[in-house]
Each structure stands twice: as C-alpha cells, then as structure tokens.
Amino acid sequence: MIEEPFAHGSTLFHKRDSRVKLIAAGALSLILALTDSFAVAGVGCLLMGLLLWASRPEPKILCRRILTVNFFTFFLWLTLPLTYGGNESIHFLSLHLSLGGIKTATLISLKTNAIFFCFLTLLATSPLANLGHGMEKLGMPRKFTFLLLFSYRQLFIIHQEYQRLQRAARLRGFIPANSIHTYRTYGYLFGMTLVKSWNRAERIHQAMILRGFTGSLIPLNQPPLNTKDRFFLALMLLLCLFLLSISFYKCPYAA
C-alpha cells in the first residue's frame, strides 16, 4: 500500500471533513495556478508554507518531498534563463542569462511550491479513502472515485504479484541482458501480471457482488459537516479572496 505519512495527526487540518478540504484545495490551487503576479504567488507560497507548518508534518519526509518536487523546477532553472530570450540579460560567468527567463522560473517555482504546500496541508492530511468518499459526496463522477480508491488499494497487490513473478524468474537463473531472451521474458512477466491482475479484479468484483454491492460505495465514517468545518471553509474562501485581491492591488515595486 502507498504510505500516507501525513494523514495521521491531531491538528485542525486533520480533523476537518475531507469535502471541505477538497473544495478549499481546489479553489486555492486554481487561483495559484492561474495567477501571473509575483505578489500573489509569493504571498500564497508564504501563507501555504505557514499553514503547512501548522499541520505539523514529519520534517524528514517533508524535506524529501520538497526536494522531489523541486527537482523538476531545477530543470526550469537550468533551461529557462538560457533559452527564454528577451532584451534584458545579466552577464554571469560569460553566460548571457535572460532576465525574463529568471523571472518566469521564479514565478513557476513559487507557484509550484505554493500549490504543493496547499495539497500537503489540505489533502495529504486526509486518508485517501476519505478523500475518495468526499469526492463522491461532492458529486464527482462515480467511476472516477472508484478508479482512485481501487487503484490505491490494488496497485500494491499488482506490484507484489509482479515481484513474485520476477523472483520466480530470477530463482531459475534469469539474468537480464540485452538479448531477445530478456525482452521476451520481460514481455511474459508484464503480460502475466496483466492477466493475473485482470483475473484478480474479476474475483474481487465477484466478492463485492456477493456482498450486495449495487454500484455505490457507502462510506462508514462520514459524519455530517459541523460548524467548525463550515467555519474552516469560510476561512479558506476568505484566504482565496485575499489572494485574488492582491492581484488587483497595484504594487509600486511590481514589474
């Protein structure tokens, strides 16, 4: 199973209903993703960082995740300043770095991290099963939520099955090399995993039907929204408004 290192805790983010968090995360990430203002992205990143800090994530795992995400922004920093073009440029170690490129890379980095923090604070603090049920309650297509919930549960088993087959091959002396034999063997392994997963899916479906499944998953733990949830949602939407309002404010220093 995919680990959920941030899903368990007792902060106010962990206690809130998944529906409220889904709406808040959707609204906030939409604003952050669509903005082209440094102020909005910067303030957003800062605020999301503060909220994330309040949800008390495990520092070690958090750092690893931040590094993973910024591994991608790192490539932007490698390419954009050199390729973006434009009239303004900075000379650095005999390189012409485009100012526009640096600005774009900064903006993208800020936005990426702000949205990432937002998701860690609001979504990663709920177990995935709750998010799935929350999505269904919010009227997301049922097929989509099933897909999410079942891939989450079954990916692990499929992976295990693949490993078992791979082990069986290795135990019989299979050493991967650049040969037709290797490619064929991997082809068989993938094919067999696919067939096995298909059969398993069919049996699980049977098990579900036998226990009265008629097409809708009924969540076990989904208490109705309470006042705190509503208050939290209102607060998050106010935060959205605040971020939106920044973009209308003419900052004298903004480019």
Next chain:
Amino acid sequence: MTLSKPLIELRNIYYSYPGSKTPLLQDVNFAISEERIGLIGENGCGKTTFFQIIMGLLQAEKGEIIFQGKMISNKKDFRELRSTLGFLFQNSDDQLFSPTVLEDVAFGPLNMGATPDEAKEISISTLEKLGLHGFEDRITHKLSGGEKKLVALATILSMQPKLLLLDEPSNNLDPTTRERLINILRGLKQAHIIISHDLDFLASTCSQLYTIQDTHLRRCEDKQIHSHEHVHPYGDQPHQHGT
C-alpha cells in the same frame, strides 16, 4: 424450518466451460436446509464451479435453482439469494478489498441497508465472536494468512447468512489456526457446505460427505473402513492417535 422446503435446491444442473465440449457437471441434484456437508473431489472436478453456480456467478446451461421454494430466474432473485448465502473464497486476498478490517466487514451490512452506526456495531460484534477483538483498524493486506481467512469469514458472517459455502477454508492454515477455525465452524448455527481435501477437517465439521465423480455429484456412504499410511517422528514407537 419446514422439511418440505429446502433452503436451496438444485435440479438437473448441467454445466460446461465456455468453448469446451466436455461437460464439467451433469445432472446435478442437490438440496440443503440445515445440514453440514463436506464436498471432496479431485482438482478441477467442478467443486468451486458448483459453488459459483449456486451463487449465480456462473450460469448453468440447463437446470433449475430453487431458493426457499421459489425458482431463481433473474438478477434480482440472485441478489436476494446472495444476501442469505455466504461464500468464502479460496483466496482471502480476493475477498478483502477495503483498506481496513472494519470497513471490509461493514461493507456487506452497509450494502444491505444498515446505517453506518449499525454496520459498525454488527461488524465489531462479529469480529469479537471470531476472537478478532481489536482488529478493526488493522490494514487488511498486512494480516497474516490465518488472520486474513478469519477476517474474510467475518466479512461474510456480518451479513448474517443462513448457509455458508466455504471453499477450501483450511488450506495453508497452521495447526492452531486450523483448530480455531474448526471450533468456530462447530459453534456457528448456520448450515454449511465445505470444499476440502482435508478429510480430518471435514470429519470434525461436517455430518455428511458428498463428492463429484465423473461430472456427477454423489453422496458418500456414511462410514467406510480405511487405513492411512502416515509418517511422523518416533513413528516406530507404540503410540496412540487423537480422535
């Protein structure tokens, strides 16, 4: 329970695998109300298929299934039948699909219209009856093989079925868990049909024995004198065997 109306009855059932010319089951006639039946037979002789036909997972080519005196003819009838019959799969991994034990055990009751609170209550009491107290929040795929089997049994018992169909329940169980399962099954009020190759297991849980031989379902005679060859440490010393 009236004797005239069995819980479930199969009449003249015929089945062969799609695309296969040789039939797997022929002229199967069977009825059960409150009996505890063991089913033995060679690998691939159609034991599991027999269960799947009863549950409506496979459709017989010919024949009738009568459930509580009523002929089963459509999906809706099968839905009713399935809520009364519990089928324990050979592989528990196929049966447990929810992240936590409690969610899995509550899945059936929820589908049958129980409120979340009721479902929770039924599930916890079912788990307790099986000696699985405190298992509610365990992750299903991280359980041991024996625990998985017992939890899978709980997922079925939580639907309060009248008849249990158990497909090789004692497979891969260690002696302690096997003994525990025997005691559980003996203590249940439900009728059951158990597929197994473990004759001792069947002897301690069933009162009748059936077998599928040459595509036909037959009842075995009650007692047959036979001997076993067996091996264990100190076998050359005079010794007694437990019952």
